Amino acid sequence: MDIQTIMAATVHDVKNSLGLIDSQLNDVIKRLDGSDRDSAQEIRLIQLECNRINNGMVHMLGFYKLDQGTFSPSFAEAMVADVVVDAASRYTEMLLSLGVSLTIRFPDGDDECIWYLDANLIEGLLGNILTNSIRHTKSQLIFDIAVIDGWLNIRMTDDGAGFPEAMLTILEQPEPLSFQSGATGLGLYFCQEIAKLHTNKERKGFISLSNNEQTLGAVFNLWLP
Amino acid sequence: MILRLASQILLSYRLLSGFVHFGLNLGMGALIEEAYRSYMDFSDLKHKKVLVIDDFANVRKAIRTMLLDLGFQTVNEAGDGNSATKLMRETKHDLVLCDFNLGKGRDGMRLLEEWRLLNLLAPEALFVLITGETARDIVISALEIEPDDYLTKPFTMEVLSIRMMRLFERRQIMLPLLAALDKKDWPIVARIAREVNDQHPRYRSAAQKYFVEALIQQNHLTEAESFLYGLLGKRYQCWAQTYLHRIELLQDKPDSAEKGLKAVLQRSPNEMVAYDYLVNALQAQDKGEEVQFWLEQAIARAPRNINRQQHLVAVAQENLDLQRANLAQRDLLNLAADTMHESLGRFQTYIKDLQHEAGSCDEVRRKEIQREITNAGKRMLESFPSDHNARLFSKALQIQKSNAKSDDVRYVRSLKVLFEESFEDIDELIPETAIFLAETFYLAKRFDEGDEMVRRFKICFSHLPQVVSTLNSLQAEPIPVSARKEAKELNSQGIDLYRRHEYSASIQFFERAISLSPRHPGIILNFVQSHLMQMKSDGKNRTVIEMCLDTIRRLHYLSDEHYQYERYQKMLGNLEKL
Numbered sequence: 001m002d003i004q005t006i007m008a009a010t011v012h013d014v015k016n017s018l019g020l021i022d023s024q025l026n027d028v029i030k031r032l033d034g035s036d037r038d039s040a041q042e043i044r045l046i047q048l049e050c051n052r053i054n055n056g057m058v059h060m061l062g063f064y065k066l067d068q069g070t071f072s073p074s075f076a077e078a079m080v081a082d083v084v085v086d087a088a089s090r091y092t093e094m095l096l097s098l099g100v101s102l103t104i105r106f107p108d109g110d111d112e113c114i115w116y117l118d119a120n121l122i123e124g125l126l127g128n129i130l131t132n133s134i135r136h137t138k139s140q141l142i143f144d145i146a147v148i149d150g151w152l153n154i155r156m157t158d159d160g161a162g163f164p165e166a167m168l169t170i171l172e173q174p175e176p177l178s179f180q181s182g183a184t185g186l187g188l189y190f191c192q193e194i195a196k197l198h199t200n201k202e203r204k205g206f207i208s209l210s211n212n213e214q215t216l217g218a219v220f221n222l223w224l225p
Numbered sequence: 226m227i228l229r230l231a232s233q234i235l236l237s238y239r240l241l242s243g244f245v246h247f248g249l250n251l252g253m254g255a256l257i258e259e260a261y262r263s264y265m266d267f268s269d270l271k272h273k274k275v276l277v278i279d280d281f282a283n284v285r286k287a288i289r290t291m292l293l294d295l296g297f298q299t300v301n302e303a304g305d306g307n308s309a310t311k312l313m314r315e316t317k318h319d320l321v322l323c324d325f326n327l328g329k330g331r332d333g334m335r336l337l338e339e340w341r342l343l344n345l346l347a348p349e350a351l352f353v354l355i356t357g358e359t360a361r362d363i364v365i366s367a368l369e370i371e372p373d374d375y376l377t378k379p380f381t382m383e384v385l386s387i388r389m390m391r392l393f394e395r396r397q398i399m400l401p402l403l404a405a406l407d408k409k410d411w412p413i414v415a416r417i418a419r420e421v422n423d424q425h426p427r428y429r430s431a432a433q434k435y436f437v438e439a440l441i442q443q444n445h446l447t448e449a450e451s452f453l454y455g456l457l458g459k460r461y462q463c464w465a466q467t468y469l470h471r472i473e474l475l476q477d478k479p480d481s482a483e484k485g486l487k488a489v490l491q492r493s494p495n496e497m498v499a500y501d502y503l504v505n506a507l508q509a510q511d512k513g514e515e516v517q518f519w520l521e522q523a524i525a526r527a528p529r530n531i532n533r534q535q536h537l538v539a540v541a542q543e544n545l546d547l548q549r550a551n552l553a554q555r556d557l558l559n560l561a562a563d564t565m566h567e568s569l570g571r572f573q574t575y576i577k578d579l580q581h582e583a584g585s586c587d588e589v590r591r592k593e594i595q596r597e598i599t600n601a602g603k604r605m606l607e608s609f610p611s612d613h614n615a616r617l618f619s620k621a622l623q624i625q626k627s628n629a630k631s632d633d634v635r636y637v638r639s640l641k642v643l644f645e646e647s648f649e650d651i652d653e654l655i656p657e658t659a660i661f662l663a664e665t666f667y668l669a670k671r672f673d674e675g676d677e678m679v680r681r682f683k684i685c686f687s688h689l690p691q692v693v694s695t696l697n698s699l700q701a702e703p704i705p706v707s708a709r710k711e712a713k714e715l716n717s718q719g720i721d722l723y724r725r726h727e728y729s730a731s732i733q734f735f736e737r738a739i740s741l742s743p744r745h746p747g748i749i750l751n752f753v754q755s756h757l758m759q760m761k762s763d764g765k766n767r768t769v770i771e772m773c774l775d776t777i778r779r780l781h782y783l784s785d786e787h788y789q790y791e792r793y794q795k796m797l798g799n800l801e802k803l
Contacts, residue, residue, distance in 0.1 A: 012357055015357070015379075016357075019378065019379040022379065023287065023379075072493070072494045072495050072526075073495075074365075074493070074495045074496075075462075075463060075493065076430060076462075076463075076464070077429060077430035077462070078430075079426065079427045082391070082427065085387060086384070086387065089381065089383040089384045089387050090380070090381055090383070090384055092381065092383040093381065093383070112426040112427070114426050114427075114429060114430075116460060116461075116462060120377075200460055200461065201461075
């Protein structure tokens with residue numbers, strides 16, 4: 001059995017276990033909701049960590065496949081709103097429970113925007129970003145979908161304390177992965193790689209991070225050509 | 226434009242009848258109900274029947290609960306393919322949610338394939354395949370048979386509700402197009418596809434594909450090309466580029482299609498249909514080895530496609546890559562296990578092809594083949610335990626495998642019993658078994674019994690000309706494939722020498738060919754004819770004439786329908802006159 005099959009099987013097993021934990025935690029939350037909201041919220045945060053483990057497994061397998069040249073995206077036209085909704089819908093219960101609102105806006109008025117992308121990969125990428133943002137935002141998450149200068153821009157803004165300084169420049173470092181601080185930047189690095197797989201003539205997708213000057217919240221931008 | 230900001234979790238979304246906003250929450254709040262009402266009468270769900278198939282009862286229960294919360298009232302469950310099929314026969318279901326992996330037995334993909342063939346799925350019914358997201362090769366294989374949608378595990382109620390809404394909307398919009406497609410009414414398909422393309426951006430891509438397909442089917446190739454160039458002018462789209470090369474194939478430009486499709490696959494290795502067109506382009510140019518290479522590439526991407534595996538078997542056999550052909554047959558048997566593709570003939574053909582390979586491979590592989598033959602024989606009996614054909618084939622296989630001497634009492638008795646049993650329930654015999662039985666007697670050098678079998682089987686399969694022809698060939702050359710090839714080569718060389726009037730030299734080649742293939746009419750008649758010509762110059766030779774008569778009499782089995790019969794009769798007459 002080759003190493004990719006072993007890794008895929010391991011990821012599959014771990015994901016199954018995480019799915020089971022998640023479903024059992026949901027049962028506990030159902031029992032607690034109403035009687036002990038604080039404990040229910042704590043469990044939501046545990047579920048969020050389960051999501052992070054899940055993402056970590058997906059990243060590991062994804063990076064291995066990228067390294068081996070066996071990672072092949074499937075591009076097709078998709079309605080961008082559908083992709084964002086699909087990513088967000090996995091977190092609805094959690095957002096609701098934590099009192100976080102999620103809004104999708106179309107600043108240029110095109111709510112039927114269609115783009116050529118790998119919908120599964122972008123859904124995963126956005127889910128990845130959501131997992132982190134939910135932990136750091138106070139009360140809201142906003143997606144803005146627009147086409148700017150021939151690029152699709154999906155922007156997610158939260159109203160938390162913003163990215164730490166070291167994080168803002170992490171993608172520009174020659175070695176973006178770091179074990180010095182608490183966050184390795186692995187998730188962002190993976191997002192960057194996924195974005196880069198999207199190309200159109202000379203253009204290549206990318207991500208960028210910033211903090212909102214007024215609200216100071218974190219701003220994540222995905223640009224796809 | 227800000228569509229709407231609202232308290233709690235609110236997503237803005239366009240559904241069938243304009244803008245609606247719905248909140249995603251587990252309790253099916255007012256907003257989500259509003260969204261449902263806007264695209265279809267909410268009470269509709271009550272009347273829709275759903276079937277959930279998963280081998281784990283707790284997963285079925287969880288999905289069922291979600292569906293009941295969504296408003297469905299009839300949600301049936303099945304834990305495996307057989308009970309699901311039974312439920313589908315009894316009740317017309319509008320929606321099927323089926324896990325890919327159903328434990329032992331056929332998987333969700335094969336189930337969909339089977340139900341389509343058996344017409345158990347109504348045209349308006351929806352089939353959703355559920356898969357684990359880590360196995361992309363499974364996803365790619367599964368998507369090839371085009372379920373209406375697929376969901377990756379694990380999913381929440383919100384994910385399910387959104388997908389259901391989109392799915393029902395899609396079906397409602399696409400149904401007239403699918404109906405026209407079913408009737409192959411291409412002008413209507415083109416018209417509706419254009420309408421969908423203009424009115425429903427979400428389904429634009431699917432509509433464009435149907436539109437181009439309809440143009441191609443009507444042979445409006447130039448129009449299809451210019452539509453595709455229009456799309457590609459805006460930006461590269463893999464499917465559009467693939468279709469352009471498909472049109473090149475139809476315009477008899479396989480070399481150009483080949484180059485273009487290779488470029489498509491370099492960019493998008495998951496575009497499975499591009500592999501098929503590339504294989505067609507290569508076949509049109511007789512590039513057998515490349516055909517095999519690209520089929521193998523496609524199979525590595527989507528290993529569960531049975532048609533491609535079958536194609537690989539045929540191509541590898543043509544390329545004389547018997548080992549690859551047999552490996553593909555082994556994969557095919559595994560894929561076919563417990564599905565409608567599983568057949569006795571498939572097992573028997575595999576075993577016979579393994580035997581043929583064993584005649585021309587090295588010792589290591591030969592040992593592997595012996596083990597594989599035993600294994601395949603065992604599996605055949607397990608899969609078809611009470612089948613007459615499986616039993617007879619298995620007995621014949623045992624006889625062929627035994628190294629007993631031709632006068633061994635037990636061996637002789639087994640052959641006698643097998644000969645008698647072969648004609649019991651002769652109407653139930655399948656061609657593969659019949660041919661294998663006759664072959665067993667020829668290999669045991671029991672030519673009279675072999676000929677008798679061929680005679681009776683030819684009557685039995687007279688409605689199948691291909692089988693009759695195979696039986697004729699077997700009778701003429703009851704030897705392994707490798708020996709058959711060698712004899713053919715020697716015969717060709719003999720013919721060349723004969724044409725150059727070098728009769729003495731040609732006789733030597735025909736003689737060697739006969740030693741390998743002692744009953745072949747062509748070779749025997751060439752051998753005799755060469756001697757007759759040689760005698761014209763050297764004069765009559767009694768010993769040679771006797772030897773020629775002995776040889777030609779081996780063809781007594783030839784029926785008067787055989788294309789060499791007249792030549793045989795004439796030459797026999799000439800010899801007897803001498």
